[in-house]
Amino acid sequence: MRGHAGWAPAWRKAEPAPQYDVVIIGGGGGGLSTAYYLAKNHNVGRIAVLEKGWLGNGSIGRNTTIIRSNYGLPGNIPFYELSMKLWEGLEQDINYNAMVSQRGVFNIYHSDAQRDAFARRGNAMRLHGVDAELLDREQLRREIPYLDYDNARFPVQGALVQRRGGTVRHDAVAWGYARAADRRGVDIIENCEVTGIIQENGAVTGVETTRGRIGAGKIGIAVAGSSSLLANMAGFRLPIESHALQAFVTEGLKPLIDNVITFGAGHFYISQSDKGGLVFGGDIDGYNSYAARGNLPTVEDVCEGGVALVPMIGRARLLRSWGGIMDMTMDGSPIIDFAPVKNLFLNAGWCYGGFKAVPAMGHCFAHLIAREAPHEVAAAYRLDRFAEGKLIDEKGVGAQPNLH
Amino acid sequence: MRIPCPHCGPRGVEEFLYTQDAEVTRPKDGGAAPTKEWTDYVYMRDNLKGPRKEYWYHSTGCHAWLVVTRDVSTHEILKVELP
Numbered sequence: 001m002r003g004h005a006g007w008a009p010a011w012r013k014a015e016p017a018p019q020y021d022v023v024i025i026g027g028g029g030g031g032l033s034t035a036y037y038l039a040k041n042h043n044v045g046r047i048a049v050l051e052k053g054w055l056g057n058g059s060i061g062r063n064t065t066i067i068r069s070n071y072g073l074p075g076n077i078p079f080y081e082l083s084m085k086l087w088e089g090l091e092q093d094i095n096y097n098a099m100v101s102q103r104g105v106f107n108i109y110h111s112d113a114q115r116d117a118f119a120r121r122g123n124a125m126r127l128h129g130v131d132a133e134l135l136d137r138e139q140l141r142r143e144i145p146y147l148d149y150d151n152a153r154f155p156v157q158g159a160l161v162q163r164r165g166g167t168v169r170h171d172a173v174a175w176g177y178a179r180a181a182d183r184r185g186v187d188i189i190e191n192c193e194v195t196g197i198i199q200e201n202g203a204v205t206g207v208e209t210t211r212g213r214i215g216a217g218k219i220g221i222a223v224a225g226s227s228s229l230l231a232n233m234a235g236f237r238l239p240i241e242s243h244a245l246q247a248f249v250t251e252g253l254k255p256l257i258d259n260v261i262t263f264g265a266g267h268f269y270i271s272q273s274d275k276g277g278l279v280f281g282g283d284i285d286g287y288n289s290y291a292a293r294g295n296l297p298t299v300e301d302v303c304e305g306g307v308a309l310v311p312m313i314g315r316a317r318l319l320r321s322w323g324g325i326m327d328m329t330m331d332g333s334p335i336i337d338f339a340p341v342k343n344l345f346l347n348a349g350w351c352y353g354g355f356k357a358v359p360a361m362g363h364c365f366a367h368l369i370a371r372e373a374p375h376e377v378a379a380a381y382r383l384d385r386f387a388e389g390k391l392i393d394e395k396g397v398g399a400q401p402n403l404h
Numbered sequence: 405m406r407i408p409c410p411h412c413g414p415r416g417v418e419e420f421l422y423t424q425d426a427e428v429t430r431p432k433d434g435g436a437a438p439t440k441e442w443t444d445y446v447y448m449r450d451n452l453k454g455p456r457k458e459y460w461y462h463s464t465g466c467h468a469w470l471v472v473t474r475d476v477s478t479h480e481i482l483k484v485e486l487p
Contacts, residue, residue, distance in 0.1 A: 228451035239447035241425075242476075287422035287460075288476045290453045295405050295479075297418035330447045386447040387439060399446050402422060 010175055011055075011182035016189050016214050020048045022369060023207060023216035025194050025230060027051025029060040029170075029355060030222035030347050032177035032188075033362025034369070036094070039184035041363075042370035045217075047186045050209060052193035056174035059225060062324045063355040064247050064281045066260050066271065068105045068165035069130050072121040075380030075392040076333065077128040079360055082377050084130075084164060086359030096176030098168050099274065104259040105165030106135075106144065108309065110154045114264055118160040125162070133161045144261065148311050154265035156309075165260060167271050173358060197234045203342035204234070220345045220369050222361075225325035227348035236340045238348065239330040239386045241401040243284045244323045245352045246294035248302065250316040252276030261310070268305035270313070278316060280306055284326060284352060286402045294323040326352045332404030333392035336364050337374070337383040345369050346383065351404055405479050410486060411466040419464045425449055426457040426471050426487075453477045459487070 022038060024031045027049045035049045067087050069080035091098055109115045115134075122132035136158045141149060149156045178188055189211070196208035197219065206215040221230045231238045253276050262269040270280040282302035285294045299321060307314045329335065329349035334357070339346045347365040350357065364378035374382075380392055397403040405417040428445050431437040450456075454477060460470045473483040 228449065229453070232450070232452060237444075237448040237450060239449065241449055241451055287417075287474075288425075288451070288456065288458065289479065290477045291479055295417055297416065387443040400424070 010179040011188050014048070014187035014189050016048065016192060016209070016211050017046070017187065019215035020187070021045030021217045022047045022220065023214060023218070024049045024220045024222055025207065026222035026224075027055045027178075027188060027190065028058045028222065028224070029173060029177070029358035030224060030350070030361050030365065031220075032174060032181060033358050034220055034222055034347065034365045035186045035188075035362075036177045036181040036184070037363045037366035038370060039181055039186050042366060044370050048214065049181070049186060049188045050192045050194055050207070050214070051188070051190045054190050055178055055188065056171055059324050059326075059354060060174045060358070061171050062247065062322060063170055064269065064271070064279050065167045065170045065273075065355065066105065066165070066269065067100075067168055067356040068162050068260075069356070070105065070107065070121065070125060070132065070160065070162045070165065071394060072124050073392055073394055076394065077125060077130060078377040079364070079381075080357065081128060081130050082363065083357050083360030086363060087168065088164075090176070090359060094176045094180035096172060096179060098172040098176050100168045101166045102164050103166040103271075104161055104163045105262070106140070106159040106161050106259055107262045108140075108147070108159045108264045109157050110265045111157065115157055122160050131162055131164050133163065135159045135161055144259070146312055147261075147309060151308060154308055167260060169274075170355060177362070194230065194233070197230070197344070199234070199341060204344045218343045218345065218369055220347060220365060221339070222347040222365065224327040224348055224350045224354055227327050227346070231339070231346075234339065234341050234344055238335070240327045240349055241288050242290055242325050243287070243328045243402060244289040244291065244294045245281065245284045245326050246298055246302070246321055246323045247279070247281040248299075248321040249273070249277040249279050249319050250313070251319050253278065253316060263305050263309040266305035266308065268302060268309060270306065270310065277319060278313060284328065284402060285323075290325060292323050292325055294321075326350070328401035328404060330386060330399040330401060331391040331393040332395055332397075334361070334381050335383050336361065336368060336378045336381040338368070339383070405481070407460065407470070407472060407481055408484050409462055409465055409468065409470065410484060411468055412462065415462075415465055419462060421461045421463045423459045423461055426459045455482055
């Protein structure tokens with residue numbers, strides 16, 4: 001009613017102080033949510049978030065916005081379900097409209113064997129108290145009539161549905177957590193790239209940055225995509241390769257797809273944004289990359305998958321595509337653990353599934369940093385699970401990051 | 405991205421599969437080595453920016469295994485050798 005006049009900045013442009021009790025490296029979803037839950041749930045003193053670019057320019061602002069907790073392994077299900085519960089209360093908690101939309105996630109199956117695997121996954125979810133529903137072909141057809149049910153190679157047989165899954169406005173998640181953390185006294189320092197991690201007697205004491213030296217009692221790394229680079233500064237290696245993932249959006253269309261649909265015979269997932277663009281993605285490009293762009297054969301592969309499942313999107317025009325860098329771990333699951341250096345903590349390895357985990361990764365990482373003990377639902381995300389053989393490999397493809 | 409295969413000439417990246425880092429070396433004593441050595445070989449990676457050596461497999465071409473030196477920051481192919 002006031003013509004959008006009088007908007008104040010949502011968070012202060014903080015200047016770096018010489019010393020903080022906790023410094024979080026990375027102003028993406030993980031770093032901002034960690035800072036927020038540290039300030040809200042734990043009494044740890046002064047907190048800063050250091051972001052090398054501007055807030056929200058990394059994966060938090062480039063992803064395909066899907067949330068779900070339809071995992072199949074014990075180490076994963078409770079963690080992602082905590083995340084889903086936090087999404088359900090997020091907007092009230094941070095007092096920010098993140099457009100959380102539980103429109104349902106439909107995983108389509110195309111064979112008897114895949115139906116059985118999905119039934120097993122759905123049962124595992126329900127045993128953990130997560131909602132899951134198995135639809136047969138005719139039940140699915142009543143809800144989503146436009147799939148290519150009689151495709152000669154990939155006939156649609158039905159779907160595993162998580163109705164509480166859906167989408168969230170990704171930028172609003174960054175802005176909302178930033179504003180809520182700022183209101184609780186967190187310094188969010190943008191354009192401040194960490195160039196070195198200072199150690200004394202085997203413990204971290206601060207960071208060198210492009211805006212000078214900043215002392216820290218504890219440091220949390222939350223820079224998925226660049227985790228190995230930060231680990232290298234601190235003198236250790238990680239079971240991670242950095243890979244490029246592309247995402248795509250079409251021109252704006254009238255309401256068409258009112259849920260999230262994934263293709264079971266290839267790798268393709270699609271939803272429609274509130275602006276009307278069809279937002280979709282598929283596989284990572286498959287080789288190591290720090291260039292935030294992909295190659296055309298993957299574009300072709302993703303579009304082929306899309307047209308095989310939803311032929312009508314072949315008529316839509318692709319508006320833009322972009323790439324981002326993913327921390328692909330050796331088992332496809334993340335790491336929330338102590339780093340091998342004292343007072344340094346690690347939140348890494350989110351592969352291409354970090355967005356849905358943002359609330360829980362912050363909640364659990366804050367718990368780890370503040371109490372120096374893992375949160376119970378993230379206790380399996382240990383760094384030493386690779387040496388111990390306690391991998392969390394949902395796909396079962398082994399130590400081959402580009403296949404997860 | 406195109407990779408100049410020593411057998412087939414320059415071919416599109418869709419003909420090749422990236423398989424793994426060629427900078428790690430397999431422990432020589434086939435299982436008798438301490439676990440840390442095997443953990444480092446199987447799981448741990450430098451994963452830094454700049455030129456790196458990688459194993460690529462020419463899966464829809466001559467089926468050769470190649471050692472490709474590639475700048476992972478720019479995707480530039482610097483060198484292709486047979487292992």
